[in-house]
Amino acid sequence: MHDVFADDGPVQLFIHDDDETPLEFVQDLLRTVFGKSKQEAIASAALIEAKGAIPCGPYPAPVARALFNSAKWLIRSNGQPLMITTESADASRPCDLCEAPKAVSEIFLSGTTASLCCDCLLAARRSSEELPGDAFKFAATALDWHFAGMPRNQILTRSRQFPGHMRADVQIAIDRQLAKPIHFFGIHEQYRYETLDFAALMKAGRYAPAIAPPQYHDVDIGEAEPVKCLVNGLWLCSSDELRYAVLLTFHREYNYESSLRIELMVPAGAAGNAFVQRTFAELETAVDVARSYRGKILSLEVGPNYRGRARGVAVHRLPTVDRDEVILPERTLRLLDGNLLDFVGSRDLLRKLGQSTRKGILLYGPPGTGKTHTIRYLATNLPGHTTLIITAEQVGLLDAYMSLARLLQPAMVVIEDVDLIARSREDMGGPCEESLLNKLLNEMDGLKEDCDILFVLTTNRPEELESALAGRPGRIDQAIEVPLPDTVGRDKLIRLYGKGLPLEPSVIDEAVQRTAGVSAAFIKELMRRIAQTSIVRDGGETVTAADIDDALNEMLFDGGRLNVKLLGGAQGMSAS
Structure with a gap:
């Protein structure tokens, strides 16, 4: 094998990438043996990874021999497999940038190969886009390369x-x-x-x-x-x-x-x-x-170890509820329209006239009368509004909910079963929920007059809220009763929930008479049971008065008084 060091001409040393030698060792070799600065070593080591090998030199033969021997000793003593080869070089080439006759290295720059001295190599490496991204294996290397030349x-x-x-x-x-x-x-x-x-x-x-x-x-x-x-x-x-x-x-x-x-x-x-x-x-x-969540119906997700901060946002995909599907007395519908839908439509003019654009509504009434259904109607029909649904258990997250409401306004903040946070500590057997209600009322009162936030509170027990709300006037602008359905309402509910059944007018009339004093939820369940009875008899082809008897007997008597309460039935109802 020809000994390149025996010739008088200059010699180049080539350091090769082997995918095994740690990058830090290569950088240390370049600094301790070849005298490169830290930034130069980082740049050169990255080039070795990118191109497979880089030249060092050319050097005079005696210098090249000394560098080669020092490098081989350092490699062996550290047990590394790094390979260094030698090659004769005719003469020192000038740097392609500064044209100084210095030792140069070849790099890939702007689509071509350039021979650069160490100083110009460092300057060129400030253009890190010239190095393909897959050349980097560690974040530290990429950052050092990107900020090369900057301490x-x-x-x-x-x-x-x-x-x-x-x-x-x-x-x-x-x-x-x-x-x-x-x-x-x-x-x-x-x-x-x-x-x-x-x-x-x-x-x-x-x-x-x-x-x-x-x-x-x-x-x-x-x-x-x-x-x-x-x-x-x-x-x-x-x-x-x-x-x-x-x-x-x-x-x-x-x-x-x-x-x-x-x-x-x-x-x-x-x-x-x-x-x-x-x-x-x-x-x-x-x-x-x-604002990915603007105009949607949301609630904050919670986990079993929740400590008062939100873990995420749940989006509720609720079907649109049309107005004719909201079976309420006409006076109740007028109050809803005037205090919510019409109010929202008038906000800009109210603001110009110096009036407040925030609003607080209390929906109250017995269980099963349609408060939740009414909320869904409002949530799917208020133009451009984000709805935040807060259960009583989540009132502790009120700060996070209010941050979202302010960010995503116009918004409607719904607090369901608000009476559950208004009870005394003795009744609840836990932390003082009374303070949570006060916190809610303070949030409502602390909003700017021109904010576009609606509060809608629901309760089955308005009497438990009266003292708290009466002592803090101005938080609730309108209380709206959602009552048990009247005769007209029951007729509409029977037709709505029985729309797939072959209902004769006489059967509808009897069902209306037999359901006085019940909730909307009771009528919905009644129609389902009538459908079941009809299916068993003739596949759902007909509905008779006897089907009503069978369903009412099962709901009112066979299950006892507790079943009547659970289903929203009226006390004293008869089966015939």
């Missing part, structure tokens, strides 16, 4: 956090703002209980965060397709000659909602600071504009 103490990071239940809106905003990055990477998160940040990404060594395929969660926003939300991601970007990086991840806290965290890495100084302020302002505007 770490001249780089700073700033962050913003968003509630976890806003992740769909944040994802939509991020996708719009970072549509054309230089590079985008997913990041492998080894320890899910720790918050991943840029400080962690800059770590090298055995536990360095690795670049990985991006991971997404599908988040339902009530549309045909869910929003594909990123678990964590790293963007390398540039703007007006300013290099920056963006990290999306989660701030985790045991038993609490994970906050969505956006962190920016920029050069220190006035330009970087101005860029951060502008970028976060644009991001927050984009999040506000996204």
Whole structure:
């Protein structure tokens, strides 16, 4: 084998990639043996991964021999398989950029191969887009390459956090703002209980965060397709000659909602600071504009270990309830129209006249009379309104609900069975729910006069609210009774819930007479049982008065008094 060191001519050394030698060892070799700076070593090691090998030199033969022997000794003593080869070089070539007769290395730049000296190599590496993304294996390498030539103490990071239940809106905003990055990477998160940040990404060594395929969660926003939300991601970007990086991840806290965290890495100084302020302002505007849940019917999800912060948003897909499906007395319908539908339509004029545009409504009446059905009618017919449905058990989440209401207004906030939070501590045997009712009333009173938020409270026991509401006038603008159906209402309900049955007028009349004092829920169940009886007899071809007798006997007598109460029947009803 020819000894290239025996010739008088210059010699080039080639360092080859073997996919086994740690990147940190290669960087250390380049620094300790070949005298490269830290940034130069990082750039050169990345090139080795990208191209399979890079040349070092050319050097005079004696220098090349000394470097080769030192490198081989370091490789053997550390038990690494890294390979270094030698090749004769005719003469030192000038740098393609500065034209100085220095030792050069070849790199791929702007679609062609260039021979650059160490100084120009470092400058060229500031254009990290020239390196294919799959050349990077670790986040630290990608960041060092992206900010090459800039000391770490001249780089700073700033962050913003968003509630976890806003992740769909944040994802939509991020996708719009970072549509054309230089590079985008997913990041492998080894320890899910720790918050991943840029400080962690800059770590090298055995536990360095690795670049990985991006991971997404599908988040339902009530549309045909869910929003594909990123678990964590790293963007390398540039703007007006300013290099920056963006990290999306989660701030985790045991038993609490994970906050969505956006962190920016920029050069220190006035330009970087101005860029951060502008970028976060644009991001927050984009999040506000996204509003994936606007105009939908929502509630906050809770888990068994819930501690008072939202874990996510559930979207309720409720069928539209038409007005003719709301069987209520005419006076009740007029109150609903005037205080809700007409009120919403007049908001702009009310605001111009200096009047408040917030509203509080109390729907009260016996169980099963249609309060929930009425809420569904309002929720599916109020134009452009977001409906937030809060059960009594979720009143502790009122702060989160109110934040959503303010963000997504115009909104309707529904608190069902509000009497359950108005009872005394002795009655409930737990924390003082009376304070929760006061908190609710304070939230209603604390809203700005021009906010577009409707409160609709429902209760089966209005007497338990009277003292609290009377002592805080102005929170409820209108109480609306949802009574037991009258004769006309029962006729409409029987026809509505029996619309698929062959009902003769005489049968309808008898059913109306026999159901005086019952709830709408009772009539709905009655019609189902009549249908069952008819199916057993002749496949649902006919309905007779006897079918009514059979259904009423089963509902009123066979099950006892408790069954009558559970079904919403009236005491004293007869079967015949």
